Amino acid sequence: MSNFLYRLGRSAATRPWVAISAWVVLALVVIASSVAFGRELDESFEAPGLDSHRAAELLAETEADEGGITAHVVLEDQDAAAQLAPVEAALADLPNVLSTTSSVSPDGAIALVRVQYPAIEHLDASDLDNLKDAVADLRDESSLTLETGGDLFFAFEEAPTGLGEVAGIVVAMIVLLIAFGSFVAMGLPIGMALFGLVIGVTSMKLVTYLIDIPAWAPQLAAMVGLGVGIDYALFLVTRHREHLALGMPVAEAAGRALATAGQAVIFAGGTVVVAILGLLVAGIPFVTGGGVAISAMVLVMVLASVTLLPALLGLAGHRINGRRRTPHRPGTGWYRWGAHVTRNATAYLVGGAVLMLALAAPVLALNLGFPDDGTKPESRTERRAYDLVADGFGPGANGPLVIAVDISQDGSVVAPLAEAIAADPGINSVGEPTLDLAAGVATLVAQPTTSPQDVATQETVARLRSEVFPTVLDGTAATAHVGGQTATFTDLGDRVQERMPRFVVAVLLLSFLLLTVLFRSVLVPLKAVVLNLLSVGAAYGVLVMVFQWGWAAGLIGVESTVPIVSFIPLFMFAILFGLSMDYEVFLLSRVREEYRGHGDNTRAVIAGIAGTGRTITAAALIMVAVFSGFVLGSDPVVKMMGVGLATAIFLDATVVRLVLVPATMKLLGDANWWLPGWLDRLLPELDSVLVEKPVEVTTGAASDGA
Secondary structure (H helix, E strand, O other), rough: OOHHHHHHHHHHHOOOOHHHHHHHHHHHHHHHHHHOOOOOOOOOOOOOHHHHHHEEEEEEEEOOOOHOHHHHHHHOOOOHHHHHHHHHHHHHHOOOOOOEEEEEEOOEEEEEEEEEEOHHHHOOOHHHHHHHHHHHHHHHHHHOEEEEOHHHHHOOOOOOOHHHHHHHHHHHHHHHHHHHHHHHHHHHHHHHHHHHHHHHHHHHHOOOOOOOEOOOHHHHHHHHHHHHHHEEEEEEEHHHHHHHHHOOHHHHHHHHHHHHHHHHHHHHHHHHHHHHHHHHOOOOOOHHHHHHHHHHHHHHHHHHHHHHHHHHHHHHHHHHHHHOOOOOOHHHHHHHHHHHHHHHHHHHHHHHHHHHHHHHHHHOOOEEEOOOHHHHHOOOOHOOOOHHHHHHHHHHHHHHEEEEEOOOOOHHHHHHHHHHHHOOEEEEEEOEEEEOOOOOEEEEEEEEOOOOOOHHHHHHHHHHHEEEEEHHOOOOOOOEEEOHHHHHHHHHHHHHHHHHHHHHHHHHHHHHHHHHHHOOOOOHHHHHHHHHHHHHHHHHHHHOOOOOOOOOOOHHOOOOOOOEEOOHHHHHHHHHHHHHHEEEOOOOOOHHHHHHHHOHHHHHHHHHHHHHHHHHHHHHHHHHHHHHHHHHHHHHHHHHHHHHHHHHHHHHHHHHHHHHHHHHHHHHHHHOOOHHHHHHOOOOOOOOOOOOOOOOOOOOOOOOOO
């Protein structure tokens, strides 16, 4: 592989305009195809096999309006009932509205209009815009206090984007400028990543011909793609500059950079893709679609790194060094740190492990659910509508349970079932049943006594299914299923908990195999897997502390405690495990190069830290900055992803990569590189005969710059 990459990098640097032109043509084709033939992204959160999905299927067979999604319009006035009629009439006239129902709170101060829409596949963002415009007109005409919320907002309200990405790019530019000391060297990783980002995001509407891509996936894929794209380019540019400093011609330096660091980029990117594609075993379609979208973005960045970037390096020539012409030498500070850790390996191993385990401990209290509108900032109309509904009608009114009953042409079970549901301590009220004898389906809408995100609501749903329904329906042909958004997200949480072990094992095995092939070792991949599990566990623990327990939540704009979104642990594990392997691959690739040169394990570990410490730290700062952009959003779900990703990358690049890895490798000694002979013969040989002499590490007053 290294020989092939060497020739590829040298060729691209020698004839840069060929590679650049090819990428420009590709970008134009992808953009034009997406505009002309691209399909809309998926807005649903369905998961076949869940009880709530069966409820949705039954509701789709009937003419009952409850099978679609709803919006809430809440009116606050001293005499709300008198103001209700014109509001309801205006809302009923909106396109795609099936029906409206209204109710007034016992004190008469709050009125609620539920606007019923069809299923989400029959709607788009224009329906939400129409609702907002109608409510704005009503406010202007009557000076009423009107707030809006509900499922329609969840489906089509787009959180503000751009600020986080811009902030991440600005920080990345500053870090790269400090690391390289050259505007040209800083600009190449940024330019390549942005170019790949355009292609990756634009291609999402084309990928939908293969698999449904959820509407929120491009934003997450963009964040991950931006981070890995800049990081991969950073490592390649750093190695290229090292070779230039040794006096190599530009094309030769680019070729050798790709032959060494480029191989690490491919395997690092491959590990990310494998880890994220592990989401396939979760059995949740929208999670799988999101994983495919992120994997496609990472693949684009890897391809750009090994083809487009060498061309840009060839085009930049020696200008990539700016005014700086001093030879590159690994920093003495990182050399001293590596030597210090290896001298005190046992103490650092114990201390680092205790710290990571302490951060991971709160994961035992992990509560999967979904934040409702009550967790959004008070500046959002959805939050104000939520509070008004809870004040006027009870917290459960914000998350009604829609119960679909397969009555098999016999409606006699509906009345006793409604009575039994109403008698449950977790149910506040049950509306009048709707029967469709032709379809054989009855619909009941039940209001819980607790809010949608409350654990008690999850318990109520479980109790209805396991106790209430069997009591009434056993011995009959009828079956009942709990649907609606609240039940759907409860079921998704249960599905995640059920499938998580299978998913984790699949990702660990695939990652272990990839690293075994790359490093031709058993203990190095095993250590990497264990330490990366610590990083992910610590990130989960921090999420529990911040979002469930509320520690420092106010600092990031979270106004109340929230459960951990059911599918976030899956995505976080896949993304973080893959990304943390990036730093493992880059560090250990350098350590292995050194070890193969002289056979001294301790010396190789120190040299690996000295040679990559500055670069890994810069890469981690960039990644943390990019992921911290999530926290700038107003949506607690987006904040959750940002906090988790940024925390894990920070811990992985500091505690794990610069403390635990050198400490464990020092203690394991030459056993790090042990591989049974039979396994050595089975594994494909990826190393090239093109092995360069490692850059010497000195303790003199060498420059610490890249």
